[in-house]
Amino acid sequence: MRELVGRGLEEFTVGEVIEHRPARTVSDMDRSMVLALTGNPAPVHSDAEYCERTGREQLLVCGITTLGIVVGATVRSTSGLTSANLALDDVRFTSPVHVGDTLRAETKVLAARPSKRRRDQGVVTCQTTAFNQRDEQVLTFTRTFLVPVDATAVRDTTSY
Numbered sequence: 704m705r706e707l708v709g710r711g712l713e714e715f716t717v718g719e720v721i722e723h724r725p726a727r728t729v730s731d732m733d734r735s736m737v738l739a740l741t742g743n744p745a746p747v748h749s750d751a752e753y754c755e756r757t758g759r760e761q762l763l764v765c766g767i768t769t770l771g772i773v774v775g776a777t778v779r780s781t782s783g784l785t786s787a788n789l790a791l792d793d794v795r796f797t798s799p800v801h802v803g804d805t806l807r808a809e810t811k812v813l814a815a816r817p818s819k820r821r822r823d824q825g826v827v828t829c830q831t832t833a834f835n836q837r838d839e840q841v842l843t844f845t846r847t848f849l850v851p852v853d854a855t856a857v858r859d860t861t862s863y
């Protein structure tokens with residue numbers, strides 16, 4: 704049996720909710736690598752003394768780190784066969800995330816239709832919500848991406 708990655712247009716049902724697993728615990732390496740890659744100098748993400756002196760108990764994980772982890776968690780069961788991300792809208796960081804928090808996500812399919820320009824592609828729009836280990840919402844966003852109309856043909860051609 705081959706595990707499937709991603710979906711084709713006909714495999715999306717508007718209104719369905721996908722629970723993404725496994726959950727993912729944010730590590731200090733995640734926090735520091737994104738700071739290094741982005742060059743983000745904000746001390747709230749990198750300076751424990753600054754955090755302590757400004758009333759924070761611990762370093763705050765950068766929102767880009769949180770967003771990256773959550774988007775990544777959704778790919779296998781949504782956009783794994785995508786040819787392009789089209790939009791990332793309405794991004795809201797609703798609660799702080801810290802090293803050691805465990806994130807899980809749910810995605811609701813909002814729309815799925817054939818592309819007007821690319822006959823072999825479909826356009827899918829989903830809303831994803833992420834929660835921490837205390838079931839507190841930490842992030843929500845809407846994402847639109849292209850998927851193949853015929854996922855079987857893509858899987859046969861690419862061995863996916």
